[in-house]
Amino acid sequence: xxxxxxxxxxxxxxxxxxxxxxxxxxxxxxxxxxxxxxxxxxxxxxxxxxxxxxxxxxxxxxxxxxxxxxxxxxxxxxxxxxxxxxxxxxxxxxxxxxxxxxxxxxxxxxxxxxxxxxxxxxxxxxxxxxxxxxxxxxxxxxxxxxxxxxxxxxxxxxxxxxxxxxxxxxxxxxxxxxxxxxxxxxxxxxxxxxxxxxxxxxxxxxxxxxxxxxxxxxxxxxxxxxxxxxxxxxxxxxxxxxxxxxxxxxxxxxxxxxxxxxxxxxxxxxxxxxxxxxxxxxxxxxxxxxxxxxxxxxxxxxxxxxxxxxxxxxxxxxxxxxxxxxxxxxxxxxxxxxxxxxxxxxxxxxxxxxxxxxxxxxxxxxxxxxxxxxxxxxxxxxxxxxxxxxxxxxxxxxxxxxxxxxxxxxxxxxxxxxxxxxxxxxxxxxxxxxxxxxxxxxx
Numbered sequence: 001x002x003x004x005x006x007x008x009x010x011x012x013x014x015x016x017x018x019x020x021x022x023x024x025x026x027x028x029x030x031x032x033x034x035x036x037x038x039x040x041x042x043x044x045x046x047x048x049x050x051x052x053x054x055x056x057x058x059x060x061x062x063x064x065x066x067x068x069x070x071x072x073x074x075x076x077x078x079x080x081x082x083x084x085x086x087x088x089x090x091x092x093x094x095x096x097x098x099x100x101x102x103x104x105x106x107x108x109x110x111x112x113x114x115x116x117x118x119x120x121x122x123x124x125x126x127x128x129x130x131x132x133x134x135x136x137x138x139x140x141x142x143x144x145x146x147x148x149x150x151x152x153x154x155x156x157x158x159x160x161x162x163x164x165x166x167x168x169x170x171x172x173x174x175x176x177x178x179x180x181x182x183x184x185x186x187x188x189x190x191x192x193x194x195x196x197x198x199x200x201x202x203x204x205x206x207x208x209x210x211x212x213x214x215x216x217x218x219x220x221x222x223x224x225x226x227x228x229x230x231x232x233x234x235x236x237x238x239x240x241x242x243x244x245x246x247x248x249x250x251x252x253x254x255x256x257x258x259x260x261x262x263x264x265x266x267x268x269x270x271x272x273x274x275x276x277x278x279x280x281x282x283x284x285x286x287x288x289x290x291x292x293x294x295x296x297x298x299x300x301x302x303x304x305x306x307x308x309x310x311x312x313x314x315x316x317x318x319x320x321x322x323x324x325x326x327x328x329x330x331x332x333x334x335x336x337x338x339x340x341x342x343x344x345x346x347x348x349x350x351x352x353x354x355x356x357x358x359x360x361x362x363x364x365x366x367x368x369x370x371x372x373x374x375x376x377x378x379x380x381x382x383x384x385x386x387x388x389x390x391x392x393x394x395x396x397x398x399x400x401x402x403x404x405x406x407x408x409x410x411x412x413x414x415x416x417x418x419x420x421x422x423x424x425x426x427x428x429x430x431x432x433x434x435x436x437x438x439x440x441x442x443x
Contacts, residue, residue: 020148022210023088024160026096027141029207030134032168033103033200037068037127039172039264039282040193041387047111047190048120059391064120066388068127069380072135076376079136080369083143088368089214091140096211098133100204102126107197139372146359146367147217151426152301154360159297159352162253166290166348169261173283175199176264180275188275238422239362243374245417246358250378252313252414253354256347258386259407260285263340265387270328270400277333285340289348297352304428305357306418309350313415316346317408324404347407350414357424382410 037044049060075095083091106126112119142161149157175196183192263285267278300308320343327339362370386406393402423429 019214020145020157020160022214023092023141023144024164026092026207026211027137027161028164028167028171029200029203030096030099030137030168031165032171033099033130033197035165035168035261036172036175036193036196036200037106039176039261039279040196041265042268043189043193044123047193048109048123049112055395059388060120063388064123064127066385067124068131068134069383071128071132072376072380073373075132075135075137076139076372077369079133080139080372082136083140083368084366087216088140088144088147089211089216091136091368092144092214093208093211095133095137095140096204096208098129099137100201100208102129102133103197103201103204105129107194107201135372135376138375139368139370142355142359142371142375143364143368144214144217146356147364151430155297155300155305155352155356155425156294157297158356158359159294161355162293162348162351163290165257166286166293169286170283170290171199172196173264173279173286177276177279177283180279239370241420241422242358242361243370245421246354246361246374247378248417249309249354249358249414249421250375251382252410252417253347253351254379254382255386255407255410256316256351258383259390259403260289260340260344260347262387262390262403266400266403267336269391270394271331271336273331273333273336277336280333281337281340284337285344288341289344292345292348293352296349297356300353300356300425301427304423304425305353306421306423308353309357309418310415312346312350313411313418316343316349317411317415319346320408320411321401321404324401328400343404343407347411350418354414354418357421360424361422 044064045060048064079091079095082094103126106123109122109126110119138161142158145157145160146154176192179192179195180188261282264275264278264282267273267281268275273281296308296312323339323342327335330336358374359367359371390403390406393406394400
């Protein structure tokens with residue numbers, strides 16, 4: 001974390017690394033609470049949707065997971081706009097409070113055996129509130145990170161946005177792994193998932209405390225505060241290019257990210273591996289993806305955003321089907337863990353460069369809302385459906401490699417977008433005077 005901390009400017013007495021770490025912690029916690037559901041989709045399906053057909057139960061559980069994406073655009077619009085008008089900090093506090101309420105509702109909700117049809121209804125409502133909160137988190141959090149970074153370190157600092165999501169994945173996988181070791185199989189199936197979700201709820205009060213009174217990053221306007229009435233999203237040719245290319249890049253990243261979160265379910269349902277092995281593979285792949293995410297952001301600060309994204313996407317398109325075919329044929333613990341980790345590295349390497357390129361291409365006055373929408377709309381469409389679609393494709397085709405080909409299709413869309421996206425890295429645009437730029441001069 002020291003490298004990221006040193007990348008943060010401290011003009012006008014700004015409090016250094018502590019605020020960015022507070023934003024990062026909250027981002028990690030919100031994504032932990034949202035994503036851990038996917039790791040326990042089979043067990044949660046049995047609790048809320050105890051259908052006789054395991055495939056139908058899993059699909060019902062994954063559909064409820066997808067419900068959390070329906071309200072994301074609304075959260076992006078309302079909370080993102082709130083962050084542009086009133087500051088990044090207040091928007092981040094509100095999103096965290098809403099996420100805590102949703103998670104508490106899900107943890108405390110009795111199962112279908114106790115309250116019948118009310119159980120899945122409450123689960124869906126909790127997921128809808130989660131989605132609203134998370135949709136409003138991403139824009140203000142990313143804007144805060146970008147605006148707090150020295151221009152020559154934006155890719156590294158913005159890598160914390162995706163990096164903390166992966167930390168959440170690591171924490172969720174680790175919690176599941178420990179619970180699968182510590183609990184008898186029946187207890188793990190019945191209520192082990194509630195412990196994993198409850199761990200996130202328990203940290204919510206601390207996260208709210210560290211986010212209180214966040215100092216706003218430096219702003220372009222002389223008063224050092226957000227503009228009271230920022231201009232709306234007026235579509236200029238440059239902004240339209242950013243929106244279209246950004247949405248395509250986010251589509252690729254979303255499919256890759258949710259294929260990664262699907263690996264634990266895939267290993268159990270398709271490869272017939274134990275929950276312990278499946279969660280160990282999820283944990284290892286998430287850790288490898290975290291390394292790739294930070295590495296990609298760091299490299300993009302030095303070589304440019306496109307110089308990282310284009311080769312990384314091309315390599316992932318070629319190599320992912322080969323690696324996937326190897327570990328699905330072997331279907332053992334070692335090949336699954338190694339293969340999933342390689343695919344995770346390849347798909348994660350260009351993500352931070354893409355996030356930084358999109359965010360720094362947006363005007364500050366609309367950055368939180370615009371980035372939230374560019375991020376959230378592809379996530380709503382593809383994040384909410386990826387696990388359902390690949391499960392259905394494998395079911396109707398009988399081919400497990402439907403997972404990787406769906407991911408490759410997303411990568412191709414992302415590569416096309418990167419080719420048309422303009423370079424935005426200060427290292428490429430202002431190489432001779434970079435050290436003298438303030439965070440708000442190189443946008």
